Amino acid sequence: MTQTIAHNKPLTALDVCDRCGAQAYVRVLLLDSNDRPGELKFCGHHGRLHARALAKVAIDIQDESPQRAAATALVAAIAGSGPVLPEPQDKGRGPKRGWFS
Numbered sequence: 001m002t003q004t005i006a007h008n009k010p011l012t013a014l015d016v017c018d019r020c021g022a023q024a025y026v027r028v029l030l031l032d033s034n035d036r037p038g039e040l041k042f043c044g045h046h047g048r049l050h051a052r053a054l055a056k057v058a059i060d061i062q063d064e065s066p067q068r069a070a071a072t073a074l075v076a077a078i079a080g081s082g083p084v085l086p087e088p089q090d091k092g093r094g095p096k097r098g099w100f101s
């Protein structure tokens, strides 16, 4: 029997960390010793905590953590391809007035 891995299926609030039960933001796709696919899900904390070890064995890692999204947006903004950040506006208060004018 062939099992299909849902590639890049968005993680939802129903996906929870296999380590602590918090909402999962990282999905790790793995193959077992018989080359059967499986997946582990982690919250942002445990995803980062085990990232180095998981990178050695994973066939794919889907990271939707808010920290990663923020970092990606920041890099895109710096590169000029992301959303344009608003320029600070000078909200001058007009000509200064003296006490008796």
Ligand SMILES: [Zn+2]
Binding pocket: 017, 018, 019, 020, 021, 022, 042, 043, 044, 045, 046, 047
């Ligand atoms: Zn966790």
